[in-house]
Amino acid sequence: MIPGSFEYHRPSSLADAVGLLSSLGDDALLVAGGHSLIPMMKFRMAVPEHLVDLQDVKSLKSISLDSGQISLGAMVTQAEIILSDELHVACPILREVSYQIADPQIRNLGTIGGNVANGDPGNDMPAIMQVLDATYILTGPDGEREIAAREFYESAFFTARQDNEILTTIRFAAPAAGHGSSYVKQKRKIGDYATAAAAVIVTMSGDTCASASIGLTNVADTPLWAENAASLLVGSSLDGETIKAAADAAKAITDPADDGRGPKDYRTHIAGIMVQRAIANAVDRAK
């Protein structure tokens, strides 16, 4: 399948990239790793007249950890996230999720920025950004603005990003020392999007849950932050009944599609199981 025709641009600075997007208008799309966009162009679900390739914008390539704040440049690849030991120590859920995305070849090109900006409910990173309460930094012709990941997703493929804005950085506080985290994903095969998946971060104070955050992937037309479900865990000893109640509360906010991954009820059921497993793993890993 050969995609439609387009003009190719490869700016070498963020300012040039923003300038190109503004001057080319609606007909231009950004390309990062291309591993969501090119398949869509092959199917003519995307028919841009211009592609603006971000690979030479080196300022988007950095990973930084500074006094508890983590910043990931939009062009950091999933493979680079896996390779960063520093990142793994500070926030292990990032390596865990990356290993569950697609396959080695795709992770070499697929970027964190493309993954979170894409707006496909099947993408795994957005649920992680829900639990981490990440902030996305966007640069447009009028400068920079910030938006919470929890406010970013509107519906499938619709986000708060304007067409002329570039997502440059994803920023969040490293989870507290001693936290436990887990991302559990059910998929039919390697390289498949989730039937349902859950991200959980907890901190414990002795045997009591001191804080909790839960996110869900691919069980609605946006990633979900399961705020109520997580609040049920806080203050409890995470006994079986409480975990079950949290899973039920998470299931209650899902609205998955009936598709090749299974009927709606099945996917909702799986979402509950993913939540229970992710809580159990996270608690095991918490200190």
Next chain:
Amino acid sequence: MSEININMTVNGQKIEASADPRTLLIHFLREDQNLTGPHIGCDTSHCGACTVDMNGMSVKACTVFVGQANGADIVTIEGIAQADGTLHALQEAFRQHHGLQCGFCTPGMITRAYRLLQENPSPTEEEIRYGISGNLCRCTGYQNIVKAIQVAAEELSVKEAAE
């Protein structure tokens, strides 16, 4: 649409060409450069038959535009044997251990394994299976592919120790 100038290194040779930007790297290699080793299986980034090495990373050439690969250093299956035709340890091991049947997946499989063994020179069986999880084979059941990669890893480490 205007063509773009392409400069890249393919199997050690510098090439210059011009191409329509919508040309995928796999078509550029196969049709423009006559390198028909990397195959097109699924054309949807699933099967890995089109795997080539780009700047020291395995990528699926059916999902890369030629412009994205501009300036890159590319290695295809054609560049893996030595210039005098001596097979690479992986090629030899695939041959000896029946790592292929129809051979359709083989160029992608070997090109991926070539990079995997540089990333991890002595992988466990599990690491091999995970490392080639982006490459599908409809014939072998993978058993002999994994075995061939294990044998090649041993060969290469013996050679390395001798050097």
